Amino acid sequence: MSEHLREEVLWEAMEAEPEGATAAHLAGCADCRRRLEEAKEALAWARDASVPEPSPLFWQGFRRNVSRRIEQRERWAMVGRVAAVTALAATLLVAVRVNGPGPIPAEPALPAWSALPAVEDDTGLDLLRELEGWSSDLPLVAASDVTSAVIELDDEQGALLADAVEREFAHPEEEDL
Amino acid sequence: MSVAAAFPLPDHRAMQETAPAPRARGLRDDDRAAIEACRRGEREAFDRLVERYQRDVYRICYRYVNDHHDASDMAQEVFLRAYKALDRFRGDSAFSTWLFRIAVNTCLNFRAARKPPAEELSETLPAGGEGALSRLENAERARQVRAALARLPEKQRATLILKTYHELSHEEVAQALGSTVGTVKANLFHALQNLRKLLVQAPAGEVRS
Numbered sequence: 001m002s003e004h005l006r007e008e009v010l011w012e013a014m015e016a017e018p019e020g021a022t023a024a025h026l027a028g029c030a031d032c033r034r035r036l037e038e039a040k041e042a043l044a045w046a047r048d049a050s051v052p053e054p055s056p057l058f059w060q061g062f063r064r065n066v067s068r069r070i071e072q073r074e075r076w077a078m079v080g081r082v083a084a085v086t087a088l089a090a091t092l093l094v095a096v097r098v099n100g101p102g103p104i105p106a107e108p109a110l111p112a113w114s115a116l117p118a119v120e121d122d123t124g125l126d127l128l129r130e131l132e133g134w135s136s137d138l139p140l141v142a143a144s145d146v147t148s149a150v151i152e153l154d155d156e157q158g159a160l161l162a163d164a165v166e167r168e169f170a171h172p173e174e175e176d177l
Numbered sequence: 178m179s180v181a182a183a184f185p186l187p188d189h190r191a192m193q194e195t196a197p198a199p200r201a202r203g204l205r206d207d208d209r210a211a212i213e214a215c216r217r218g219e220r221e222a223f224d225r226l227v228e229r230y231q232r233d234v235y236r237i238c239y240r241y242v243n244d245h246h247d248a249s250d251m252a253q254e255v256f257l258r259a260y261k262a263l264d265r266f267r268g269d270s271a272f273s274t275w276l277f278r279i280a281v282n283t284c285l286n287f288r289a290a291r292k293p294p295a296e297e298l299s300e301t302l303p304a305g306g307e308g309a310l311s312r313l314e315n316a317e318r319a320r321q322v323r324a325a326l327a328r329l330p331e332k333q334r335a336t337l338i339l340k341t342y343h344e345l346s347h348e349e350v351a352q353a354l355g356s357t358v359g360t361v362k363a364n365l366f367h368a369l370q371n372l373r374k375l376l377v378q379a380p381a382g383e384v385r386s
Contacts, residue, residue, distance in 0.1 A: 006363070007362070007363040007366035007367055007370075008359050008362040008363045008366070010366050011362040011363070011365050011366040012362060014366075035370070038369075038370065038373050039366055039369040039370060039373070041373065042369040042370070042372045042373035042376070043341065043369055045318065045322050045372070045373075045376065046322055046326065046337065046341055046369070046372060047341060048315065048318065048319060048322070049318070049319040049320075049322035049323050049326065050319060051235075051236045051239045051240060051323070051342075052245070053232075054235070054245070054249075058249075059228075059231060059232075062227075062231055062235075062249065062252070062253065063224060063227050063228060063231065065253055066224075066227050066253050066256045066257065067220070067224060067227075069253060069257055070220070070223070070257060070260050073257065073261070
């Protein structure tokens, strides 16, 4: 007699009618036949062993509990994320405090080529004071305000201003012409 | 208070086991829809999955530990783990196969965390003679079989539970247990041999899980 059938083959013999070499072996081997029959018997017992069915009330509570535990976990996960972000922010704050904020950059000075002179050096203001209707009581204004005022002049006032500027800055050689 | 404590054990003898959820070889359309809804943040969709598979998962756990309270807690844990891992479910298998694998792993972890476990049967037992099993009434025999089942070696128990009670194919059991089809078949046969030996050796009423 050859070696006994392996467990894998015996299981297959339980699921379907054995054929070929397996059938031939079983026909001649009482030991393998006995093992097969005993396993079939145990399978029948196992199939009969049902699990008691809990009540419908149990299943309602079961689902409610699963849902509640999922909510709890999500809430804790959210708390964890917030805590992590807070910890990171606190770490950054401490790091900045320990190392200092660094030098504050100074206000940049007007470049030498700036077209906007300081109020006290703005000769254009004197010119404007001489314009008709100009009140000398008005306070001096910054150059940017003068620019805005010029833009708001109507055509006639603009022409008067242009003439005045031309006279003020006329080249001496041109006057001689 | 746990659900198990809130709802007392049912009368085992009076209740019949209902049929398991319909088995599908691939991912069921309604499972796919529910999973996609879950991924969009619709929690109610997961409730539908729980309702669909709660009995199967509970039964796996029950057969593993042979205790209603423990099975209830473990089954809840299975669904929590599944919810957490849902993004990693690729849909290559039926959702139930994936879920049953989580269930088996949860059972294994549970038992490992509860040392010393119930005395477990060794991989091999000496053959026993005919015992008192035939004299037992059906309900009592079912109780004995459940108790014996809970004492089988881990892999054999998991294999027998998934194949016999949850109608998974050999391939699905192998997938669920990270095993091969050949090993699954061999484990099934070993499990039945050991189950029988355990039952016929024990005098009536003395198979304890």
